[in-house]
Amino acid sequence: MRLKITIIFSLLSIYLGFSQEKANDSIAIKKIQEVVVTGQFSPQSIKKSVFNVRLISAKDIQNLAANNLSDVLSQYLNISVxxxxxxxxxxxxxxxxDAQYFKILMDGVPLVNETGLGNNIDLSQINLNDIEQIEIVEGSMGVTHGANAVSGILNIVxxxxxxxxxxISLIAxxxxxxxxxxxxxxxxxIQTLKIAxxxxxxxxISLGATRNDFRGFLDTKKGKNYSENDQNRGYRWLPKEQLNGNALISYKKNNFNIFYKFEYLDETVDYYNSxxxxxxxxxxGSYRYSNDKRYLTNRYFxxxxxxxxxxxxLNYNISLSHQKQERNIEDFSYYLQTKTERNNLTTKDQSMEVLYSTGTLSNFFQNQKVDxxxxxxxxxxxxxxLIQEANNSIVAIHxxxxxxxxxISSEIKATEKFSIRPGIRVSAQSKFKNQQASSLGVRYLFNKETEFRGSYGTSFRTPTFQELYSKQIFDGHFFAGNENLIPETSTSYEMSLKKTSILSSELQISNTFSGSFLNIKDRIDMALVRFNPDTGNxxxxxINVSKYRMWNVSTTNQLxxxxxxxxxxxSxxxxxxxxxxxxxxxxxxxLxxxxxxxxxxxxxxxxTTTFSIYYKFNGKTQQFVEGTSEYIISTxxxxHWLDFSIRKTFFKNKLETTIGARNLLNVTNVNQTKTNEGAGHSAASxxxxxxxxxxxxxxxxxxNF
Incomplete structure (x- = not known):
């Protein structure tokens, strides 16, 4: 019943927005256009973009008191953290x-992690202390951003x-x-220092440094120094400390811009064995100890x-980037009576080093209708x-x-209202067969501030390092990568209709209705491929075994x-x-x-006070999981997620305070049914x-001075 009421309310708000006329054309005001850069030939207003771009402003980040990307994205439609x-x-x-199909970039450059580039990024490792805005484009972006931009991209500007x-900003x-x-x-x-x-x-020039110290969540656990062997030692959520540093130097003169940006991340996650x-x-004499670990991650950008x-x-834009992210594991014995560590051994576990460059050249014609x-x-x-072969043999792979x-992409402005943007990409791969991506986008501006956008796109996702080369063989368990995997291919369709009504100098209504369809072929999944003839395990x-189809209908409304x-x-x-x-x-x-x-x-x-409330409802989801004799539906x-904040400034904006609460509805765990069916159990996890x-x-x- 709640679902039906919400959908009816949303559709009604769209109808009202589209049916509203300007009360008086003479009182219409010229809006300050929001400028976007993602996927554009050059920075331009969001209204002129052929792509449907969603913006997260610096003000939204401030209201949420967000420190990393995870704090922000949990509130946005179609996105699950x-x-x-x-x-x-x-x-x-x-x-x-999942995150393998969604590409995250910083100033147009995909971010590295220890297993890949751009996708499967740990959101908690992305600091937000020098962000102008975040731009999200949903749908296939394979032409402009290459592999793995299947479901969309997120660009941090x-x-x-x-x-x-x-x-100079000091933040605590x-x-x-x-x-x-x-x-x-x-x-x-959290402590932050920013100097510009x-x-x-x-x-x-600008410099910044942030320390984010999460001391873990005990819940019913007893912490690091608990000495009883009853499985209550340790933490429910692991303690984690992050140190982020960044520096920027920029030069602009006439039509020439150049900047160099450096970022550094040092992260320590502590695991205390139960x-x-x-x-x-x-x-x-008699003593007690535990075999603990530290996960040590560092990234250079x-x-x-x-x-x-x-x-x-001719307009040009060129980026050259060198990045590396490495994760080490430190094993040690922690002696509970003396509270000391012994037998510390650090091993390099995973790393990815990337040399990346991208560039564009545009504005070839004097005719402003064609670019x-x-x-x-x-x-x-x-x-x-590191991979684990049989007999617990650890092997390093490089x-x-x-x-x-x-x-190549073109933007054709057939009329002042109608624009067409076709594009094609060819990718020569060292490991796989050459791949292609194509797209066709259209934008039409109706009268009375109504915008239509539609697009068709093909894209591809290349197998990750883990999918190709990972291996874990232990105690009758066998999970392996596959060097014979081929890239997944996808086709997508999107359309949106947006209506903006300026009813007075003080009232503005904006309604957007959108829909999309995505079809993925040769999807990669972990699957049962054989039974060992000797052990029967x-x-x-x-393997490339799965197919995936998705359709989405959504509406966003702003007043x-x-x-x-x-x-x-x-949605x-x-x-x-x-x-x-x-x-x-x-x-x-x-499903x-x-x-x-x-x-x-x-x-x-x-x-000078702003009150903000953010609410997100994630409906129940279903998926197929392996049962004893068939795939069964797990639910x-x-x-619900609810955040609240009050932000106030003092002394002519020199001092700013934000107080609030995250997760006011006190969400912790949710049930998932039938996850153990294949093991002969039916209880929810x-x-x-x-x-x-x-x-x-x-x-x-x-x-500021």
């Missing part, structure tokens, strides 16, 4: 597709200028972890970008990983994957009146998959999910979504 308390990672899912000569944020908090031992503690200097009209061991020696004009005519863009992309991936891509391997801002969005997603193993095949029926999000913001100008329960309601206080001191 999947945190893991046992690994410390948070990844993103778009339209039900960083700040490269300031209105002040000097801008304290946050509870559910009810757990103390200034040094519990909770979340406009040297003159041409030069700009099993306590007992021992004896002549020095210590270098990006040199230049943009301008060649021969006073042409030529582009290239070069990627050199050097991957490393592999290099390269691709050389060239693409099942053996699993990554702005004076100091009020109200947003309401909803319905249908997913059909074909899964196979050695024994049986899944049903290809569509559906409903999502809803809303936000309300109100500003009191006299008090994940629905969940628990999925950790969050650690419950938490409260935060953020204080920012800005010295």
């Amino acid at each position: 999947r945190p893991s308390g046992t690994t410390g990672r948070s990844t993103v899912s778009l339209f039900g597709l 960083t700040k490269k200028s300031s209105q002040y000569k000097w801008n 944020q304290e946050e509870t972890v559910k009810k757990e908090f103390s200034f040094f031992e519990k909770g979340r503690h 200097h406009t040297v003159n009209d041409n030069w700009f 099993t306590v061991q007992s021992g004896y020696n002549t020095q210590l 270098h990006n040199l970008n230049s943009a301008g004009k060649l021969f006073s005519k 042409l863009q030529l582009g290239y992309e070069f990627v050199n991936n050097k991957g490393f990983s 592999k290099v994957l390269e691709n050389y891509d060239f693409f 099942p053996e699993y391997e990554y 702005k009146k004076e100091n009020w801002s109200f947003n309401l969005g909803s 319905v997603i249908g997913v059909s998959q074909k899964l196979e193993n050695q024994i049986f095949t899944s049903n290809e029926k569509y 559906y999910a409903f999502n809803l999000n809303s936000s309300v913001s109100y500003t009191l100008p006299k008090l 994940i329960d629905s969940s 628990q999925i950790m979504l969050a650690y419950g309601r938490s409260y935060f206080l953020k204080i920012t001191y800005n010295l």
Whole structure:
């Protein structure tokens, strides 16, 4: 019943928005256009973009008191953030597709992680202390952004200028972890320093550093120094400390721009074993210890970008990037009586080093109705990983994957209202057969601020390093990568209709209705491929076996009146998959999910105070899992997410405070049914979504002159 009411309300709001006429053309105001850069020939207003681009502004990030990308994306439609308390990672899912199909970039350059480039990024590792805005494009972006941009891309646009000569910001944020908090031992503690200097009209430099100290979540666990062997030692969510640093130097003069950006991440995740061991020696007598671990991750990001004009005519934009992310594992014995560590051994576990370059050339014609863009992309991936062969033999593998891509795109402005954008990309792969991507986008501007966009696109996803080369063989278990995998291919269709009604200088309504369809072939899945003839044990391997189809219908609606801002969005997603193993095949029926999000913001100008509420409803989802003799449907329960904040400035914006609460509805775990059916059990399992309601206080001191 709630679902029907919400859909009816959303459709009614669309109808009302489209049926509204301007009360008086003479009172229509000229809006300040939001400028986007993702997928464009050059920065331009969001209205002129052929792609349907969603923006997350710096103001939204401030209102959420967000420190990393995970804090932000959990509130947005069609996006699901999947945190893991046992690994410390948070990844993103778009339209039900996991993080391997969604590409994350910074200033147009895909970000590296220890297993790949651009996809499967840990959101908690992306710091937001120098962000201008975040741009999200849903749908196939294979022509402009290459492999793995199947379900969409997210581009983080960083700040490269300031209105002040000097801008110095000191930020301190304290946050509870559910009810757990103390200034040094519990909770979340964040400190940030930012310094920016406009040297003159041409030069700009900035430096930043952030420490994010998450002290873990105990829940019913007893922590690091608990010495009883009853499985209560350790943490429910692992402690994690991150150190982020960044630097930027930028030069602009006439039609020439160049900047160099550097980022560094150092992350430590502590794992405390729940099993306590007992021992004896002549020095210590009886003692207790535990075999613990540390996961040590570091990332370097270098990006040199230049943009301008060649021969006073052609527009160029070139980026050259060198990145590396490495994860080491430190094993050690922790002695509980003396609280000391011994037998520390650090091993390199995974790494990925990337040399990346992309560039475009456009503005070939004097005719403003036609534009042409030529582009290239070069990627050199050097991957490393440890794999576990039979008899617990650990083997190191080193592999290099390269691709050389060239693409061409054109934007044809047939009329002032109608634009067409075709494009094609060819990718020469070192490991796989050459791949292609194509697209065709259209935009039509109706009268009375109504915009139509439609697109068709093909794309591809190349197998990850793990899917190709991983191996785990232990105690009768066999899970292996497959070097014979081929890239997945996809076809997608999108359309959207947007209506903006400016009813007065103080009232504006915007309504968007969109739909999409995605079809993926040769999808890669871990599947049962054989039974060992000697032991009879099942053996699993990554193979191109699965099919995936998805359709989505969504609506977003925004109302702005004076100091009020109200947003309401909803979507319905249908997913059909074909899964196979050695024994049986899944049903290809569509499984559906409903999502809803809303936000309300109100500003009191006299008090320089903004009140914000963000709400997200994730409807129940279903998926096929292996049963004893067939694939069966497993259901994940629905969940609600509610955030609230109050942001106020003092002393002419020199001091800013934000107080609020995350996860006000106190969500922790949700049930997933039938996950153990194949093992002869039918009880539901628990999925950790969050650690419950938490409260935060953020204080920012800005010295601007």
